Amino acid sequence: xxxxxxxxxxxxxxxxxxxxxxxxxxxxxxxxxxxxxxxxxxxxxxxxxxxxxxxxxxxxxxxxxxxxxxxxxxxxxxxxxxxxxxxxxxxxxxxxxxxxxxxxxxxxxxxxxxxxxxxxxxxxxxxxxxxxxxxxxxxxxxxxxxxxxxxxxxxxxxxxxxxxxxxxxxxxxxxxxxxxxxxxxxxxxxxxxxxxxxxxxxxxxxxxxxxxxxxxxxxxxxxxxxxxxxxxxxxxxxxxxxxxxxxxxxxxxxxxxxxxxxxxxxxxxxxxxxxxxxxxxxxxxxx
Amino acid sequence: xxxxxxxxxxxxxxxxxxxxxxxxxxxxxxxxxxxxxxxxxxxxxxxxxxxxxxxxxxxxxxxxxxxxxxxxxxxxxxxxxxxxxxxxxxxxxxxxxxxxxxxxxxxxxxxxxxxxxxxxxxxxxxxxxxxxxxxxxxxxxxxxxxxxxxxxxxxxxxxxxxxxxxxxxxxxxxxxxxxxxxxxxxxxxxxxxxxxxxxxxxxxxxxxxxxxxxxxxxxxxxxxxxxxxxxxxxxxxxxxxxxxxxxxxxxxxxxxxxxxxxxxxxxxxxxxxxxxxxxxxxxxxxxxxxxxxxxxxxxxxxxxxxxxxxxxxxxxxxxxxxxxxxxxxxxxxxxxxxxxxxxxxxxxxxxxx
Amino acid sequence: xxxxxxxxxxxxxxxxxxxxxxxxxxxxxxxxxxxxxxxxxxxxxxxxxxxxxxxxxxxxxxxxxxxxxxxxxxxxxxxxxxxxxxxxxxxxxxxxxxxxxxxxxxxxxxxxxxxxxxxxxxxxxxxxxxxxxxxxxxxxxxxxxxxxxxxxxxxxxxxxxxxxxxxxxxxxxxxxxxxxxxxxxxxxxxxxxxxxxxxxxxxxxxxxxxxxxxxxxxxxxxxxxxxxxxxxxxxxxx
Numbered sequence: 001x002x003x004x005x006x007x008x009x010x011x012x013x014x015x016x017x018x019x020x021x022x023x024x025x026x027x028x029x030x031x032x033x034x035x036x037x038x039x040x041x042x043x044x045x046x047x048x049x050x051x052x053x054x055x056x057x058x059x060x061x062x063x064x065x066x067x068x069x070x071x072x073x074x075x076x077x078x079x080x081x082x083x084x085x086x087x088x089x090x091x092x093x094x095x096x097x098x099x100x101x102x103x104x105x106x107x108x109x110x111x112x113x114x115x116x117x118x119x120x121x122x123x124x125x126x127x128x129x130x131x132x133x134x135x136x137x138x139x140x141x142x143x144x145x146x147x148x149x150x151x152x153x154x155x156x157x158x159x160x161x162x163x164x165x166x167x168x169x170x171x172x173x174x175x176x177x178x179x180x181x182x183x184x185x186x187x188x189x190x191x192x193x194x195x196x197x198x199x200x201x202x203x204x205x206x207x208x209x210x211x212x213x214x215x216x217x218x219x220x221x222x223x224x225x226x227x228x229x230x231x232x233x234x235x236x237x238x239x240x241x242x243x244x245x246x247x248x249x250x251x252x253x254x255x256x257x258x259x260x261x262x263x264x265x266x267x268x269x270x271x272x273x274x275x276x277x278x279x280x281x282x283x284x285x286x287x
Numbered sequence: 288x289x290x291x292x293x294x295x296x297x298x299x300x301x302x303x304x305x306x307x308x309x310x311x312x313x314x315x316x317x318x319x320x321x322x323x324x325x326x327x328x329x330x331x332x333x334x335x336x337x338x339x340x341x342x343x344x345x346x347x348x349x350x351x352x353x354x355x356x357x358x359x360x361x362x363x364x365x366x367x368x369x370x371x372x373x374x375x376x377x378x379x380x381x382x383x384x385x386x387x388x389x390x391x392x393x394x395x396x397x398x399x400x401x402x403x404x405x406x407x408x409x410x411x412x413x414x415x416x417x418x419x420x421x422x423x424x425x426x427x428x429x430x431x432x433x434x435x436x437x438x439x440x441x442x443x444x445x446x447x448x449x450x451x452x453x454x455x456x457x458x459x460x461x462x463x464x465x466x467x468x469x470x471x472x473x474x475x476x477x478x479x480x481x482x483x484x485x486x487x488x489x490x491x492x493x494x495x496x497x498x499x500x501x502x503x504x505x506x507x508x509x510x511x512x513x514x515x516x517x518x519x520x521x522x523x524x525x526x527x528x529x530x531x532x533x534x535x536x537x538x539x540x541x542x543x544x545x546x547x548x549x550x551x552x553x554x555x556x557x558x559x560x561x562x563x564x565x566x567x568x569x570x571x572x573x574x575x576x577x578x579x580x581x582x583x584x585x586x587x588x589x590x591x592x593x594x595x596x597x598x599x600x601x602x603x604x605x606x607x608x609x610x611x612x613x614x615x616x617x618x619x620x621x622x623x624x625x626x627x628x629x630x631x632x633x634x635x636x637x638x639x640x
Numbered sequence: 641x642x643x644x645x646x647x648x649x650x651x652x653x654x655x656x657x658x659x660x661x662x663x664x665x666x667x668x669x670x671x672x673x674x675x676x677x678x679x680x681x682x683x684x685x686x687x688x689x690x691x692x693x694x695x696x697x698x699x700x701x702x703x704x705x706x707x708x709x710x711x712x713x714x715x716x717x718x719x720x721x722x723x724x725x726x727x728x729x730x731x732x733x734x735x736x737x738x739x740x741x742x743x744x745x746x747x748x749x750x751x752x753x754x755x756x757x758x759x760x761x762x763x764x765x766x767x768x769x770x771x772x773x774x775x776x777x778x779x780x781x782x783x784x785x786x787x788x789x790x791x792x793x794x795x796x797x798x799x800x801x802x803x804x805x806x807x808x809x810x811x812x813x814x815x816x817x818x819x820x821x822x823x824x825x826x827x828x829x830x831x832x833x834x835x836x837x838x839x840x841x842x843x844x845x846x847x848x849x850x851x852x853x854x855x856x857x858x859x860x861x862x863x864x865x866x867x868x869x870x871x872x873x874x875x876x877x878x
Contacts, residue, residue: 572842
């Protein structure tokens with residue numbers, strides 16, 4: 001019991017030190033995040049076309065999914081691609097409201113005189129229950145602005161000029177799914193398709209689902225992947241290379257704390273094996 | 288000679304049949320919508336109705352929202368009333384439940400009131416746009432001068448109301464108020480152009496003037512919405528909602544899951560041991576993935592992230608895909624059996640019948 | 641969270657207090673932990689149903705039924721005529737109310753009718769979803785074992801594809817229990833799938849570690865930076 005508490009303490013100290021010192025190391029280069037950056041950066045978007053970004057996460061996976069949502073939205077906002085935000089998960093409400101607002105404010109601070117206003121840069125269509133049933137109805141709707149109806153504030157989405165003429169699902173140029181939940185990415189992969197239309201789908205996943213997400217990258221169903229905090233950190237680094245004023249310092253500190261915790265955990269695994277080996281040797285009868 | 292054997296259907300059989308038929312009917316619509324060619328679906332007018340039908344399906348499930356509430360209230364209410372062990376915790380649970388219910392309802396009502404207020408301004412732009420569309424379509428509506436006069440009168444009244452209420456209040460939202468004032472001035476200016484709309488037919492100048500009103504009205508609605516939402520964010524109801532949602536719900540949820548961060552370390556120390564070739568392979572794979580995704584791995588060698596990438600893309604993807612195929616085929620079989628009520632005796636019969 | 645206002649400060653403070661209460665479980669279970677645990681469940685249970693009403697039932701079902709989505713313009717005309725067909729929404733709503741018969745001993749079978757209906761819809765959608773998801777996976781598995789690029793042989797890509805296909809087949813074979821295992825080639829090859837699965841599970845463990853630790857980092861960051869600052873301000877030390 002005492003030993004277990006020592007392990008807990010070691011982990012908390014390992015995480016706290018970089019956070020307290022504000023110390024950061026460059027993130028690991030993740031190719032999948034780089035590919036996703038290229039997909040978003042090279043996407044051709046005409047007037048009337050939009051990106052749909054699903055934020056399907058609550059407090060349980062906020063730690064990993066929030067930085068992913070931030071970097072993806074920052075990139076889309078920089079490119080002035082109108083974003084429709086929505087969720088299949090009721091606990092995502094706070095994220096839907098707070099994250100785009102914070103990203104817009106950060107960009108406005110970086111570029112005084114420019115604005116990323118609600119209704120122009122993004123709309124929040126809120127929590128939409130029904131999962132598969134909702135998505136299959138959405139892709140079959142002839143006019144997405146009308147189908148989505150009102151935003152969370154009760155305003156008709158069609159009322160905002162950038163979102164008034166979306167039309168059918170063919171005008172959704174990018175679909176982003178940021179989630180740590182089981183099944184919600186499957187809902188998009190299975191049902192967000194109509195006739196010959198397949199979306200350019202990018203995915204921000206929690207680390208626990210990385211191995212599973214790779215099978216969709218291999219099959220081409222996913223065009224880009226952000227792998228946990230590490231993926232978001234590398235994406236933010238690529239953003240910074242292209243936009244030097246982009247501020248990713250807090251994310252890099254988090255990523256460094258994560259590295260520090262990894263090192264302690266690897267050390268614990270090695271120690272555990274040494275102790276076990278030592279125990280086996282000492283139990284072995286002499287001669 | 289014994290009594291002739293008479294086979295009668297038990298009520299339980301009939302009920303089981305009803306359940307089976309309903310289970311089948313629940314799936315047939317979506318199945319056919321998928322199978323039937325799109326052109327046929329359009330021809331029978333189902334495309335326009337599909338959204339409403341889908342909403343109907345969601346509504347069936349949505350009606351179950353009270354089940355959880357009812358269960359929690361009855362179970363924990365019982366513990367409080369009869370002072371059973373842990374009743375104080377049940378009280379905390381019900382306190383949280385009712386506080387959240389009440390505050391969410393209050394915040395929702397506040398949102399509805401704000402929306403209704405903003406709608407009054409939005410109508411200006413929408414109505415102007417509608418006049419143009421109706422004139423072009425030749426719809427049977429009141430004569431153009433009557434409609435334009437109604438628009439002018441309504442807009443004047445609304446702008447006066449805005450000045451007297453929304454814009455009269457002081458506060459820290461000066462920049463937002465300025466935006467609404469500027470939008471209101473644009474609406475006033477655009478109204479002046481309505482004198483170009485004369486006669487029963489809509490002239491190009493008249494159309495342009497109405498479009499200007501529509502644009503200015505739209506801007507007014509948007510700016511007023513931002514102002515009122517900013518104001519409602521400062522109300523006690525909203526702050527209470529944020530307190531419960533951000534301060535308690537979000538933080539506790541995140542903390543519960545964060546416990547796993549230390550548990551996995553303890554578990555790794557105690558259980559992740561090399562005992563065979565297979566466990567060694569698992570260990571190597573885990574170490575490569577862990578080192579490849581952290582800053583330190585990159586500092587040790589540039590090859591580590593690449594090795595991790597290869598491991599995830601090639602052997603991991605192949606093995607996981609095989610697992611996924613198995614799960615998907617099993618899922619398909621389960622779905623078919625579920626839909627057609629094959630081997631669902633445990634579901635369609637029982638005590639309750 | 642906005643910690644510049646007094647409401648914001650208290651929100652952060654209580655959030656930190658709750659986090660510490662939950663973390664106190666690491667020492668041992670205690671009343672402080674159990675109180676916040678129950679509070680969390682209560683708030684989650686209160687929030688969920690209200691969001692379904694606020695974000696779905698009200699705007700998508702009840703408002704159209706009541707004709708509240710129709711705007712009356714200043715000249716008395718309307719944005720759209722009232723659609724009496726929306727009243728048909730009462731049918732699924734009443735049907736959905738059958739769920740509540742689960743509390744009746746005599747009529748609980750009626751709840752099974754609506755549960756069956758919902759399961760039927762999910763089943764049919766799952767059949768459709770299977771094809772949407774799995775077909776590209778199957779076609780994506782047919783990889784060329786000899787990769788040529790502009791006439792030249794690509795050794796690394798070819799080896800990767802061979803490894804991919806072999807791994808896929810061996811792991812599929814490992815899970816194949818239906819017939820003819822013992823003595824057959826298929827049965828002999830089955831154990832080869834195990835080590836490959838272990839590589840996959842290792843990757844899974846490595847990824848899980850990052851997921852779990854990320855949650856811990858976020859909480860520690862909140863306590864160390866946001867909560868300490870808010871507490872100092874509230875105590876008049878900052």
